[in-house]
Amino acid sequence: KIALLHGAHRVGKRTDATMEKWRGYGLGQFIHWGLYAIPGGAWNGKQYNGAAEWIRSWDGIPKSTYDSLNYSFNPTAFDAKAWAKTAKQMGARYVTFTTKHHDGFCLWPSKYTKYTVKNSPYKKDIVKAVVDAYDQEGIDVILYFSVMDWNHPDWRYDIKTKEDSIAFERFKKFTRNQLIELLTNYPTVKGLWFDGTWDKSWVKQAAFADELETEMRRLRPGLIIGSRFRADENGKRHFDSNGVLMGDYEQGWERKIPSKIEDVHGNDWDCVMTVPENQWGYNAAWNGHLKTGTELIEMTARCVSLGGNFVLNFGPKGDGAIRQEEIKLAEEIGDWMKVNQEAIYNCEYAGFDKQDWGYFTRKTGTDKVYMVVFNVPLSGALRIKTPSKTAIKKAYMLADAEESFVPEEISADEYFLHLKKSTNSKPFVIVLETLKATQDNGTKYEKAKI
């Protein structure tokens, strides 16, 4: 074990109620919104090839020209209540909202810089409107904050000279001031989702970032902070020099999902996902593969089956309206969640071997297991391998408990559920009421007969 001052301060999952609620969210919404939504991935008719929210880094645009976009930011169609209703309808239990992305533009009237919504034609506090609207819908709010700030004169990619370190000291104070400001202005937020923490300048700030994390947690007990905020004194990120996760959950799953339970190392985690391959901010020309509702429902089930949350990104347009494609996806996912949310909310890894037809989830704290079925085999037989000493008491369709199954035992702890010929076109859920063996003075473990 390597002696560390600024590595992980906790081994294993948090067990407090706030984190237990976070663990059970299942499905969340990410919103990337800011000045980058105005150009929407193109400039003077020329398409930008990267992610739309990175357009400022494109050589094709003078930085000062991009920065002056704040004088044309006037989202007349912005309606936080409408956003929150869409999220509610989709079945999202939390939202992660960009307060400041890499470009440094603040969607709240920060006292520590002029580059904020206050100095735009719009003037009003967008972060407050979002927090209040989502609070009203009963959807918890996590604030996204990019440490990297291309607009701030004191930001540095690395610290090479004396001048760099003097400037970066000012930047560190500015960053701390903004974070304390956010936690003070919006006391109901449940956590912070940090980004832009990979540059050498920040990676060298192990002590400062560790102290700042401690200060934020003291200011807001229960605050949820992921593994992307800080590095340890050896520059190790996410996992410290002893391989222990820093922060409350792993934030490494950006546009990717773990494939097996071993990949998550017993930690909490969330996966943040774009509808196109890689566009977070609004891009008018969505190119390439656009994930369908069914694909996104499958990603949600897969994340929950491996103990994580799935967070789907929305990129509202420059006028503040959510694009129709995203509204449609929210409706499709929401329709499915209305029927099947029991298999997603407050569920976790079931401990059953993965099968080809789909995913197992388990209602936390119970022996109730769900089969979320995406791929019906030609045989119509859904294979189940139960963990040892686990029997299946009952099996039935979640959508219609009358439609039940008698598992056919095909070998030790292995069963088939035989589906009726059906024309299922949407994923569906089967409920398994299971029974753990009870040690009954050594009598042979009795399997419940259906």
Ligand SMILES: C[C@@H]1N[C@@H](c2nc3ccccc3[nH]2)[C@H](O)[C@@H]1O
């Ligand atoms: C959640 C996502 N994180 C940002 C981001 N910037 C990156 C630079 C390099 C590699 C991955 C990145 N992800 C994206 O702009 C988006 O905000």
